[in-house]
Amino acid sequence: MKSGYWLFILTICLSGSGIAASFAQEYDILHPPLGTEGIYDPENPGIEYLQQPSEALSLLPSSPTGNYVDWVKAMDDSLIEPRASIYGDQIMRAISMDVIMQQTGSMPYVRFPHYDHSLILSCTNCHTAIFLPKKDANPVNMYTILKGEFCGVCHGKVSFPLTDCFRCHSSVRDKRVLDE
Amino acid sequence: MKYITHSLVILLSFLIWAGTAHAVEKTSGQSRLPVTESMVNQKFIFIGNLIKRSKTFKNIEAHGDEDVFEDIANVKALYKKAELSVQQGDYEVANNLLNEIVKLVTSITRKESKVTNDQTNSLRYYNERKATIIALMKTFDEITTNEQTANESLEPRRRMVDDFLNQAKSNITNGEVDGAIVNVDKAYDVAIRITIEVRDGITLIRELNFETAKDEYLYEIDRNDSHYFLLDITVKEKKPSAKMLLSIQKLREESDGMRADADNEAKSGNYEAATDILNKSTKNLIRAIRMGGNFIPG
Numbered sequence: 001m002k003s004g005y006w007l008f009i010l011t012i013c014l015s016g017s018g019i020a021a022s023f024a025q026e027y028d029i030l031h032p033p034l035g036t037e038g039i040y041d042p043e044n045p046g047i048e049y050l051q052q053p054s055e056a057l058s059l060l061p062s063s064p065t066g067n068y069v070d071w072v073k074a075m076d077d078s079l080i081e082p083r084a085s086i087y088g089d090q091i092m093r094a095i096s097m098d099v100i101m102q103q104t105g106s107m108p109y110v111r112f113p114h115y116d117h118s119l120i121l122s123c124t125n126c127h128t129a130i131f132l133p134k135k136d137a138n139p140v141n142m143y144t145i146l147k148g149e150f151c152g153v154c155h156g157k158v159s160f161p162l163t164d165c166f167r168c169h170s171s172v173r174d175k176r177v178l179d180e
Numbered sequence: 181m182k183y184i185t186h187s188l189v190i191l192l193s194f195l196i197w198a199g200t201a202h203a204v205e206k207t208s209g210q211s212r213l214p215v216t217e218s219m220v221n222q223k224f225i226f227i228g229n230l231i232k233r234s235k236t237f238k239n240i241e242a243h244g245d246e247d248v249f250e251d252i253a254n255v256k257a258l259y260k261k262a263e264l265s266v267q268q269g270d271y272e273v274a275n276n277l278l279n280e281i282v283k284l285v286t287s288i289t290r291k292e293s294k295v296t297n298d299q300t301n302s303l304r305y306y307n308e309r310k311a312t313i314i315a316l317m318k319t320f321d322e323i324t325t326n327e328q329t330a331n332e333s334l335e336p337r338r339r340m341v342d343d344f345l346n347q348a349k350s351n352i353t354n355g356e357v358d359g360a361i362v363n364v365d366k367a368y369d370v371a372i373r374i375t376i377e378v379r380d381g382i383t384l385i386r387e388l389n390f391e392t393a394k395d396e397y398l399y400e401i402d403r404n405d406s407h408y409f410l411l412d413i414t415v416k417e418k419k420p421s422a423k424m425l426l427s428i429q430k431l432r433e434e435s436d437g438m439r440a441d442a443d444n445e446a447k448s449g450n451y452e453a454a455t456d457i458l459n460k461s462t463k464n465l466i467r468a469i470r471m472g473g474n475f476i477p478g
Contacts, residue, residue, distance in 0.1 A: 046213055093372045098383040105403045106466070106477055123372060124312040133319045136386065141399075142406030146413070162410075163417055165476055 030068040031057045065164040072116045094118040109171035220271040223278050251288045302357045309364045313371045341367045393451035400458040407465035418473035431468040435461040
């Protein structure tokens with residue numbers, strides 16, 4: 001009788017956690033339901049047939065800003081595999097080349113990872129329309145970025161926002177450490 | 181005790197049922213919208229706008245060839261039938277007819293716009309790719325010359341890039357845009373491969389060296405400007421309290437004053453003094469940004 005009782009309680013707990021999960025999904029604060037985020041029309045009868053953001057995004061690694069998803073980690077963990085082309089007939093050639101920018105005032109240096117970018121972008125997306133592939137040819141600074149140039153073409157619009165400072169300012173200032 | 185246990189059993193059974201029902205409702209989902217009177221009426225109006233008032237459809241009517249005219253006549257006939265079905269309350273039939281119209285209009289639009297769009301997009305693609313390749317190869321040549329990293333395996337492939345680019349250029353001259361795309365893609369692929377070979381795994385460092393005091397001052401101006409920007413964004417995003425906003429405003433005004441002093445020093449040619457004052461102004465802004473709820477070092 002006693003073991004039956006505990007089995008029953010366990011069943012209840014599992015069911016309860018299911019309800020809690022459904023509730024969390026329905027009222028997800030990070031990924032608000034469609035129609036409450038000011039983009040979709042909540043009156044549109046078709047809205048309930050669309051996938052809720054929480055259903056897809058809450059399964060991916062989290063990030064403190066933007067749409068709260070760390071897309072690079074999601075790719076690293078093979079949780080998402082972006083296609084190289086619409087028909088999947090091309091391959092991405094990623095280059096592992098970091099650029100450390102030291103003109104950062106009091107902030108940590110900026111580490112620009114070519115690898116993370118070239119996994120999802122073609123070289124042509126940035127070179128030469130946004131960046132010249134040449135040393136010291138691109139006067140990048142926060143002022144120009146905030147105006148929507150250089151990194152600001154994407155970051156703050158479709159990529160993580162500019163207030164997530166330490167995602168870019170991620171390199172220690174001691175050059176000796178960098179050289180090691 | 182017995183009653184409590186029974187009550188608990190009933191309550192918990194309900195929770196199980198509710199949880200299961202909710203889960204089933206969540207996962208079952210219908211594949212398409214139910215056809216209702218309001219939905220069909222709404223759709224009827226939208227599609228009416230599409231084929232009577234939209235600029236796209238007017239363009240198609242103005243520039244279409246004979247095939248397209250036949251399709252346009254079909255679209256209009258289908259719309260009349262849909263109208264009749266709506267009037268008769270036969271919403272299922274009307275919905276199907278309206279869906280047919282959307283498919284037909286989509287195919288006409290694609291047929292009509294394919295030629296011009298393809299050409300414009302291909303040329304743009306060709307030009308952008310070509311610019312990328314030329315810039316990458318210019319840097320590649322500098323790297324291999326300066327760092328003496330050229331080797332027997334790289335040189336023939338470097339020449340291949342130029343060969344493919346030349347073929348692409350002659351394709352363009354002969355009006356063969358598709359051929360040009362194929363060749364520029366080949367050039368791009370080889371260019372990327374050899375660039376990766378000389379640069380993969382490397383870290384480049386952009387150092388902070390100022391040739392003159394004026395250069396440093398100009399750098400500080402940018403830094404000061406960007407902190408003003410950052411402060412505005414922080415206040416907008418973090419929405420600090422009214423009390424905090426007052427303190428932020430005070431710091432901002434102090435920074436404004438220092439910035440004006442720095443400008444005056446710079447006008448007199450005292451760039452070192454101007455840089456020092458600007459530094460203080462920026463430090464003030466950093467404090468304001470932190471007050472706004474965004475921690476940055478400095």
